[in-house]
Amino acid sequence: MENKIPCFILVGGKSSRFGDDKSKLFYKIQFDKCKKIFKNVFFVAKEKKFKKYPFFIEKSKIFAPIFALEEIIKKEKKIFVLSVDTPLISEKSIKKLLNNKATASKNPLIGYYDYTMLKKIKESTKTDLRLFHINPKKIRINNKELININKKEDLKLIRKF
Secondary structure: OOEOOOEEEEOOOOOOOOOOOOHHHHHHHHHHHHHOOEOOEEEEEOOOOOOOOOEEEOOOOOOOHHHHHHHHHHHHOEEEEEEOOOOOOOHHHHHHHHHOOOEEOOEEEEEEEEHHHHHHHHHHHHOOOOOOOOOOOEEOOOHHHHOOOOOHHHHHHHHOO
C-alpha cells in the first residue's frame, strides 16, 4: 500500500570527499525502493540532476540538509526523508521509521518529519545545523543499512552485503 506522505531523497551534496557526483550511482536504487512504499517520491537538490524524475529544487545557497528540510516541511507538512548515499537501507526499515514517525537513531536525517518540528528546525539553522534533536522519536536500525557512502573506499563496504 502506498503511503500518502511524500518521500524526499536528498541528492544535493557536493560529494567533495567522493571526488564526483555519487548520487548518480544510487539514485535509481533509492527511487525504485521508495516508489514501492510512497505514492510521491522526489529528489531534492539545488538543481535538477536527473531527467524524467520529479525534483524539489531547494533555494538555500548553503549545503546542509537542515535548510532543505525547512523548505520542504513548509510546503508539505509531513514528509519522509532519505539520503541518496545510504543505498543499503531496506524497505522494511523505511516502513518501520515511517509507521513510528521516527528517525534512525544513528542517522537522524533518515526518517519522518512534520510541521510541528519547524520551530526546532529554525533554531538549528541559526546554531549548529544539526538534526539530532529535531525529531525526538528515534528507532534503532541495523548499522549496516545506514552505511553512508562518502568516499570511493566506502564502496567496498556495500559490496560486502
